[in-house]
Every structure is written in structure tokens, then in C-alpha cells.
Amino acid sequence: MSSWGLSQHVLANLIASGVRDFVLCPGSRNTPLSLTLVRCAREGLVNLHRRMDERAAGFLGLGVAKVTGVCALVVTSGSAVGNLLPAVMEAHASGVCLIVISADRPATLQASRSNQTTSQSGIFGAHCVHTANLYSNDDSPAAWASQTRRAVVAGLGLRTCRPGPVQINLGLDAPLTPEEGPGLAALVASVDFSLPAPRDPHLEDLEYVPGTVVLAADASADVGAAAAQVAEKACLPLLAEPSSNARHSSNAIWNYVPQLASGRIDEINRVLVYGHPTLSRPVTKLLSSADQVIAVGQFADWPDPGLTVTGVVDAVRVEPDKSDWLCSWQSPEPQPERELSGSSAVAQFLSHAGQNIFFGSSNSIRYADNCANWPKGTCYANRGLAGIDGAIATAAGIALASGKPTSALMGDLTFLYDAGALLIPAGQPQPDLRVVVLDDDGGAIFRSLEVGAAEFADDFTQAFGMPHGHDLAAIARGYGVDAQKVTTLDGLNSALSKPIDGLSVVVAAMPPVA
Numbered sequence: 001m002s003s004w005g006l007s008q009h010v011l012a013n014l015i016a017s018g019v020r021d022f023v024l025c026p027g028s029r030n031t032p033l034s035l036t037l038v039r040c041a042r043e044g045l046v047n048l049h050r051r052m053d054e055r056a057a058g059f060l061g062l063g064v065a066k067v068t069g070v071c072a073l074v075v076t077s078g079s080a081v082g083n084l085l086p087a088v089m090e091a092h093a094s095g096v097c098l099i100v101i102s103a104d105r106p107a108t109l110q111a112s113r114s115n116q117t118t119s120q121s122g123i124f125g126a127h128c129v130h131t132a133n134l135y136s137n138d139d140s141p142a143a144w145a146s147q148t149r150r151a152v153v154a155g156l157g158l159r160t161c162r163p164g165p166v167q168i169n170l171g172l173d174a175p176l177t178p179e180e181g182p183g184l185a186a187l188v189a190s191v192d193f194s195l196p197a198p199r200d201p202h203l204e205d206l207e208y209v210p211g212t213v214v215l216a217a218d219a220s221a222d223v224g225a226a227a228a229q230v231a232e233k234a235c236l237p238l239l240a241e242p243s244s245n246a247r248h249s250s251n252a253i254w255n256y257v258p259q260l261a262s263g264r265i266d267e268i269n270r271v272l273v274y275g276h277p278t279l280s281r282p283v284t285k286l287l288s289s290a291d292q293v294i295a296v297g298q299f300a301d302w303p304d305p306g307l308t309v310t311g312v313v314d315a316v317r318v319e320p321d322k323s324d325w326l327c328s329w330q331s332p333e334p335q336p337e338r339e340l341s342g343s344s345a346v347a348q349f350l351s352h353a354g355q356n357i358f359f360g361s362s363n364s365i366r367y368a369d370n371c372a373n374w375p376k377g378t379c380y381a382n383r384g385l386a387g388i389d390g391a392i393a394t395a396a397g398i399a400l401a402s403g404k405p406t407s408a409l410m411g412d413l414t415f416l417y418d419a420g421a422l423l424i425p426a427g428q429p430q431p432d433l434r435v436v437v438l439d440d441d442g443g444a445i446f447r448s449l450e451v452g453a454a455e456f457a458d459d460f461t462q463a464f465g466m467p468h469g470h471d472l473a474a475i476a477r478g479y480g481v482d483a484q485k486v487t488t489l490d491g492l493n494s495a496l497s498k499p500i501d502g503l504s505v506v507v508a509a510m511p512p513v514a
Contacts, residue, residue: 003136003172004179006144007032010101010134010168012184013148015045016191019072019099021401023049023061027076030103031176037074040184049400050428054080056421058087058098059382059390063358063397065096066220066380070156071397072099081120085127086389091165092127093384094218094276095299097155098165100124106137106173121169129164130154135171149193158196161300201298201314208319209292211269213237214251215283216244218383219275223297226315227274228252230296234318236272237329241279242359242368243381253329254372257282264329265289272296272316277305278383279369333372340489342367342438345508346409348489349436352496353377353407358395360410361386364438368409377407388414392435393421396503399431405500406432412439413466415505422479422503430502435476437507442466476505485509 011033022037024030041048049064051057054075065071075081081102091098102120122131132147148168157163182190214236216227224245231238231251238251239260246252253259260282270292277283287293287306295303295312302312337344346367350357359365359381380398382390391410399406415437424430442465451464461467476483483505486492495506 002179003176004032006134006136006170007036008184008187009141009144010148011036012187013145013191014072015188016193017149017152017195019070021047021064021068021071022074023051023057024074025051025054025057025080027080029077029172030074033074033101033103035178036184043185050425053420054083055086056393058084059393060397061098062087062091062096063394064401065098067398067401070097072101074101076103077105078118081123085124088124088165089127090382090384095163097163099155100165100167102167102169104169104171106171124167128167129162130166132168136173158198161199161298203315203317204313206316206318209270211267213239213268213271215271215273215277216240216246217275217277218243218381219245221245221378223274230316230318235321235326237326242365243379243383244275245379247374248376255331257369260286276383278386340510343370344489345438345492347371348492348496349409350375354405354500356398356402356404356406358398358408360391360414361388362411362414364409364411388417390418392418396431396433399433400429408433408435410437412437412472413442415472416468419475422476422481432500433503434500435505437472439472439507439509442468472507481505
């Protein structure tokens with residue numbers, strides 16, 4: 001067989017398995033994949049996104065997959081594959097299906113120091129749920145099809161209940177250019193394959209336990225809705241993080257973090273946990289001290305950040321709490337702040353957010369955790385590993401895949417770390433995305449940790465502060481993006497009240513945290 005034939009069969013089986021979104025980075029070794037995808041996009045068989053930088057491409061694909069369920073990344077050989085690692089790590093920690101199609105040099109060139117040749121099969125290690133190696137010098141279309149389908153099923157977690165990234169590594173030998181054949185549309189039509197159905201969740205009935213709370217952490221819209229429904233039907237307090245997609249519930253306690261910090265942890269006997277809790281130390285303390293901690297979700301792993309989980313179940317139904325337990329948690333909404341600060345800026349952001357909301361890591365999502373009023377948009381964040389990398393690209397992927405106006409909130413260092421994602425190749429669609437940057441000149445989140453104490457003052461700026469001293473709006477404009485800088489709350493309100501149309505950046509310049 002040939003590199004062209006292998007590429008055609010792999011892509012045909014991916015498309016026949018329901019994969020529609022592909023992110024492509026240019027390269028030589030992936031030529032047969034690239035040419036095929038461009039032609040497929042022209043025929044309407046796939047949605048093709050092109051990016052120059054593999055790290056930005058990886059996080060763009062992550063954002064797409066958060067919306068659609070699966071996205072494929074196509075890259076050339078060598079360091080191009082390694083640049084996908086941060087996105088793959090986040091996808092694994094979040095249970096998101098990314099399919100990495102890495103073009104490789106043929107096996108005969110391995111360890112020869114040939115150009116752009118490295119050991120890339122299995123390069124993602126434990127961060128992939130499955131790896132397949134296919135070679136163009138094998139005349140095995142049936143094997144190629146089987147391996148590709150197996151990778152899709154593994155990535156979606158349909159048999160294992162553990163979705164995540166997969167790698168399909170293709171050893172491609174010359175020639176890499178097109179050959180005579182039936183064409184991809186005909187190959188796709190010839191594939192006879194249906195994905196196995198997901199496993200039905202098992203519902204557990206739980207008896208009444210006084211002092212029960214529902215903790216909704218970073219989760220999909222479906223999981224967040226399930227957490228909110230359980231809390232509402234059982235009359236329980238809902239402690240919902242910003243990216244839980246449960247915060248809009250009438251049972252959500254907007255000030256749960258200070259209540260936990262003030263001693264209410266001692267009143268809690270049972271915690272029902274949905275999603276991935278990562279945000280605050282009071283929640284971490286709660287998970288390590290409650291008598292019962294039950295993790296609710298359909299993933300096959302055992303999530304237990306507090307090391308106290310007593311059970312993992314698919315779904316629960318809880319006997320209602322008929323006491324005044326819920327009322328004791330509910331507090332009046334705070335008075336709005338009048339000056340530009342982190343919390344006031346986020347309150348304005350939420351009041352003007354689009355149909356999708358993306359939160360960067362660090363202080364911005366923690367400011368959001370203090371807000372009372374909450375929009376009904378779908379919320380996203382990269383909380384699997386809670387890194388600051390890839391925020392702009394992920395938000396762009398969410399906006400493009402959903403086709404909905406999207407607002408992204410992040411700090412200045414998060415913005416700078418991914419500013420290259422503002423570079424969108426000519427001819428590619430612009431996301432309807434507004435990036436709002438809280439600019440306090442870097443590193444303010446570390447002030448809230450132990451190293452923010454006075455005894456570390458002489459070393460803090462050099463070790464943790466990272467002041468950048470740059471005009472972030474000017475940086476965005478350098479990429480051809482509409483950008484403005486605001487210094488007052490009224491100015492921010494005015495900037496955010498405009499419709500989200502295309503890609504734009506709003507920088508809220510605040511005094512650095514002392």
C-alpha cells in the first residue's frame with residue numbers, strides 16, 4: 001500500500017465514526033493527510049480549522065471537543081507532536097476526546113538522526129487512553145480500519161467509561177502525493193460501522209442524612225444540570241463553582257466559600273460531589289474532613305482529591321431534607337461595588353456575557369466565585385490541570401464549534417501566555433469571541449498564598465510577581481485584533497455592552513495588588 005492509501009483509510013474511518021472537526025497544522029510529512037482534509041472540507045465532509053502553531057492548535061481542538069465531544073488534530077513529525085502535550089494533558093485530566101493524528105517518519109529511519117525524526121509513538125505516555133501505530137508499507141486496509149475505529153471508541157470511553165485523548169501515529173514513507181483511487185467520499189460511504197451505545201447509568205437511592213450538601217465543581221452542562229436537579233429536588237444547599245454549569249440554580253449558595261472558611265465545614269456530614277473540584281482551599285478542606293464523600297459521575301476512575309471518598313456512583317436520588325438546612329445557607333445578595341476592582345469587573349463581565357462563558361485560571365475565576373448574580377450561558381474552563389496555557393485558543397474553539405457569542409475572562413499573564421492564539425490565518429473564520437483581560441501587572445494570585453506574607457516581600461516580585469509592564473491592548477492590535485483599554489467601571493460597562501461580533505479584546509487595567 002502507500003502513504004496516500006493509509007491516510008485515506010484512516011480519515012475515512014474517522015469520518016464514518018462521526019468525527020467531523022479537524023485542526024490542521026502545516027508540514028511536509030503530513031502532506032497526504034493535509035491534501036485529503038482540504039479536499040474533504042471543500043466537499044463539506046469535515047469542518048477544517050487551520051493553525052500555524054501546534055500548541056495553539058491543540059487547545060483550539062480542546063475547545064472544539066468540549067462542545068462537540070471529539071476533535072482530531074493533524075500534525076507533522078518531530079517537535080510538532082511534542083507541542084501538543086499541554087493540550088493532551090488537559091484533555092486527559094478533563095476526560096475530553098482529542099484524536100492526535102501524528103505523521104511520522106518510516107520505521108526504517110528511526111534512530112538514524114534523519115531530519116525531523118524522533119521517538120513520537122507513545123510520546124504522550126499516561127496522558128493518552130490509547131495509542132495506535134500504523135505504517136504505509138503495510139498492505140492492511142482492514143487492520144487500518146479496525147485500529148482507527150478502536151481508537152475512536154477508546155477516546156470516547158464507550159467501553160471503558162474513561163474518555164480522553166488517543167494518538168494514531170502514522171509512519172508515512174515517500175511518495176506523499178496523491179494517487180489514483182476511489183476518493184474519500186466513496187471510502188466513507190463504504191465503511192459499515194456503528195459506534196457502540198454508551199452504558200446506561202445506574203441510579204442509587206440515598207437515605208436522608210442531616211447536613212448534606214451538593215458540591216458542583218468543573219463539569220459539563222449535562223453534569224451541572226444533574227447536580228442542580230438533585231439539590232433542588234432534595235432541598236439541599238448547592239455549592240457550585242463558576243464552571244460547574246449549576247451556578248444559576250435557585251439552590252446555589254453564592255457565598256459558600258466564606259461560609260465554609262468561617263466554620264460551617266463542621267456542620268456538614270455528607271458531600272455529594274459532581275465534576276472536578278479544584279478551585280478553593282475551603283472546598284479542599286471540606287473534602288478531606290466530611291464523614292461521607294460520595295463522587296457522582298459516569299467516569300470509571302475514582303476521583304478523590306480529599307482522600308476520603310466513601311463511594312463512587314453513576315447517579316443518585318436523595319430523600320428530601322425537610323429542615324431549614326437550606327435556608328440557613330442562603331444570604332442576601334451583596335451591594336454592587338462602584339470602583340474598578342477584580343470582583344466588580346467580573347460582575348460587569350457576567351452581566352454582559354455571551355451564550356458561552358470561558359474562565360481562565362488564577363484570580364479571574366476566583367473573583368467569579370464571589371459573584372451572586374449568574375447568567376444562564378454555558379460555562380467552560382480548563383480546570384483538569386488548571387494551567388494558564390491555551391486559554392485564548394480554547395475559548396476560540398468553543399466559539400467556533402458552537403457558533404455562539406462567547407465571552408472569555410482571564411488574567412494578564414494568562415493572556416500573554418497564549419497571545420499567539422490571536423494569530424488566525426487568512427481565510428479562516430473569526431470566532432465571535434470577546435476576551436476580557438484583568439490586568440493587574442502580573443502574578444497577583446500568589447499574594448493570597450503563604451509566599452505573600454511580609455517575610456517574603458524582598459523576594460516576592462522576582463520569584464512570583466512577574467510584572468510585565470506592557471500595553472496588552474497594543475499587543476492584541478499587533479495581531480490585527482480590535483482591542484481597547486479601560487480604566488473605570490463605567491468604561492468597562494460601556495465596552496462590554498456592545499454586541500460580540502468577531503474577535504476582540506478588552507483590557508481592564510486595575511491597580512496591582514499590594
